[in-house]
Amino acid sequence: MLHFDDNLRLKLIAWFLQYPFYIVWFIIKFFLNKEKHPWDNIEAPQHPRILVITGASQGIGEGLVEYYCKHCPSCEIIVMISRSIEKLEKVKQRFNSVDQKKLLLYACDVTDANEMTRILLDVHQTYGQVDIIFANAGVSFRQQLLVNNYEKAVRETFNINITGVLNTVLPLIEIKGVKQIAIVSSQAAYAIFTSPIYGTTKQCVLSLGFDLRRRLAKDNIAVNVISPGPIATPMLSGSNIETAVKSMSTKEATKIIFNGLRRNEAEIVFPAFTGIFVYILSFLPICIAEPVAYYFLRK
8 A cells, every 4th residue: 555655646746757858868869969979989899809707607707708719719818707716617628629719717706806906917917908808797686695694695795796896897997908898787777676685786887887988988998788687597597497487598698798899889788678678667656667577577
């Protein structure tokens, strides 16, 4: 039951008033303003030679290793970072012989700022400027709750999903040691009520990515945000089995990422259907969006 304390009237008024502004924005963006922003004109690396991927031992990270090994002839060195050296070794065994790629393994927790800085600076000093760095490492809050109490689960999720991204992207920015930064967010950032803790962390890195995209244009560094929906990864299958059955494969996802980065897309969103769904939810009042999300996400 809704009460006056829910500010329902205020929210409904704001909801109806916002649409004229979208019409004005549409007219300005597509009809009046023909100039591109500087950050949209940056040429993304078309033939990347050196990649750095966090969370490379499974999921999208492992998928990126596979895709660049098999479909990017210019790629010579892939730096793989994960907490588990055993998992990294298994991935390396699968792809190390593909087209003479050099796979470098680093066992590191992305929340360790000093160690991440040491690794990234060492890679830069040894091999030169990094072409693309993927801030991919992340955890599911639901999975964290399975093994931790609430407080620890919250802290771990925020620490890995936010601090870990900062520790990944900041060290090379200062020395202009990277050409392109890819930050993995999530479509949950647009509908955080579906998963408040996880969604909040991804909303944070989404905003960080957009801010860096503008700020780093002067240094000719491309910054892109990757916003996946349900992808068939251990993270998804461990937290939502029903959604995992309907999810996109990592092979499809990494192909979309590869092409989106080459085009320097501000945000790479996939699958398209769930992307449209969460965008619609983000424009609805919470009193409507919540039951709609609850109904469709559990079908």
